[in-house]
Amino acid sequence: MPAQTTTLPRRLLARRLVELRETAKLTRDKAAQLSEISTHTLWRLETGQGSQIKKIIIRALCDVYEATEDDRTALLWLAEQSRKEGWWQSYSEEIVNYVGLFIGLEQSARRITSFQLTLLPGLVQTAEYRRAIALAFDPGVTDEEIERHVELLTKRQRRLEDSTDDFTLDVMLSEAALRHHIGGRAVMADQVSHLIDLANRPNVSISLVPLTTGGYLGLQAGSFVLLEFPHHPNPALTEPPVAYVEGYTGALYLDKSDEIEQYRAAVSSIRNAALSATESRALLQAVLEEYRA
Numbered sequence: 001m002p003a004q005t006t007t008l009p010r011r012l013l014a015r016r017l018v019e020l021r022e023t024a025k026l027t028r029d030k031a032a033q034l035s036e037i038s039t040h041t042l043w044r045l046e047t048g049q050g051s052q053i054k055k056i057i058i059r060a061l062c063d064v065y066e067a068t069e070d071d072r073t074a075l076l077w078l079a080e081q082s083r084k085e086g087w088w089q090s091y092s093e094e095i096v097n098y099v100g101l102f103i104g105l106e107q108s109a110r111r112i113t114s115f116q117l118t119l120l121p122g123l124v125q126t127a128e129y130r131r132a133i134a135l136a137f138d139p140g141v142t143d144e145e146i147e148r149h150v151e152l153l154t155k156r157q158r159r160l161e162d163s164t165d166d167f168t169l170d171v172m173l174s175e176a177a178l179r180h181h182i183g184g185r186a187v188m189a190d191q192v193s194h195l196i197d198l199a200n201r202p203n204v205s206i207s208l209v210p211l212t213t214g215g216y217l218g219l220q221a222g223s224f225v226l227l228e229f230p231h232h233p234n235p236a237l238t239e240p241p242v243a244y245v246e247g248y249t250g251a252l253y254l255d256k257s258d259e260i261e262q263y264r265a266a267v268s269s270i271r272n273a274a275l276s277a278t279e280s281r282a283l284l285q286a287v288l289e290e291y292r293a
Helices: 008-023 028-035 039-046 055-065 069-081 093-097 100-108 127-137 143-161 185-199 217-221 257-273 277-292
Strands: 111-116 168-174 204-209 224-228 242-246 251-254
Touching: 008 039, 008 055, 008 069, 008 100, 028 039, 028 055, 039 055, 055 069, 100 143, 100 242, 111 257, 127 143, 127 185, 168 257, 185 204, 185 277, 204 257, 204 277, 217 257, 224 257, 242 257, 251 257
Parallel strands: 111 168, 168 204
Antiparallel strands: 111 224, 224 242, 242 251
């Protein structure tokens, strides 16, 4: 059986190239002309179809689009990664800081399923919770850097408020994620109250796995995010799901069919272990009252 290869680096590269071209206010024909490549070549790059991505072309496009050094570094790195079978990243500092890699996927997904054992996912964090995490993870972080974290978080969360956006967020949490006193009792009280408000939105579901639950696949799988994308009129251009696992020194992006099936099995196991929506809201309310006591 032939080895499966990932298409994810090409897809990330494609999405960012389109964003840069549109920011530069160039048509595909004009961008191709200025870069001295064919329109068909650029189309293939922008749809993730190019199998052999030449760095000289990426450099030319970056020049035409007046890309930042961060973008240039990331795009050239993605071009190199697109030739590899696996995609375990032990990121360089530049790539770690290039948060657009994950956020590009997050903003394009039509459905996100997030399971977290210890910390709340970014899309449901309050600003104060995020500030407390940033300070805990890096005591030397500046106020300016923290506010950039919060500003980015706010932009990411706007999708939850857009009634025209066909987007669904399914959050599954171990009760342990609610028990860590991130930022103190007042911060956690506001955070849990925010979760209760979010759970009432039609496009958000929040389910809890109580600490009294026995074994389930989530304990083995660990925290992860499963991203699913809109169907394209041309099935060949529909993006397959991606499982994202963030580690201490790197991140794992998985899109091979057997890997996705394993994470789907984990999602099913976690849902079976979780409380119902009504029971989850009751537990959230009980935790909130504890923090307010």
